[in-house]
Amino acid sequence: MNENAQKELEKLLAGNKNFVNGTPETKNMTLETLKKYAFHQEPYACVLTCSDSRVVPEIIFDCGIGELFVVRTAGMTTGANVIESIEYAVKKLEVPLLVLLGHDDCGVMKYAKEHYPEPVSDFQSIIKCVYPVLNLKEDITCHNFFAQQHTVWVEDYLMKHSVIINEAVKNGKLLIAKCHFNHSTGLVNIIE
DSSP, rough: OOOHHHHHHHHHHHHHHHHHHHHOOOOSSHHHHHHHHOOOOOSSSEEEOOOTTTHHHHHTTTTTTTEEEEEGGGGGGGOOOHHHHHHHHHHTOOOOOEEEEESOOOHHHHHHHHHSSSSSSSSHHHHHHHHHHHHOOOOOOOOHOOOOOOOHHHHHHHHOOHHHHHHHHHHTTEEEEEEEEEETTTOEEOOO
């Protein structure tokens, strides 16, 4: 396993404890920090997460400017642009860690569950990325469990649809951490 990636994951989880305890330590939130990274970036992790306004990785993980490369889409759904954004972080920025961050009370999971298995006229590309989980496990009743299963599905999807991500994982250059954010506690938990 990539020791650097494991160290970065532990740093993020420690930052999450700071968030939960109300003791943030981030100092990298000033114009001076931005100026330092004006012409380059050196994030130590890429985070793919939902666009939900309650899920803000920099705050949840107690990070500042330049630390995370964040990709956000409704429902943490995937497609060509999302994959290529992650590939950019992996290949060009050489991040050792990819965090897939699902969360409680996801509106996309609720919407998908309410309409499954019928085709919908709205949000078709989003639903297309969520229905496969329900195709595998129709009996999912809890939206939060559904979100966790979707996170697992996203990892599998990325590994199957991206040579860059797949090879980085297989060569020990990238660790993928599947995580879930609990709104009640503020904690980020690893999905096994």
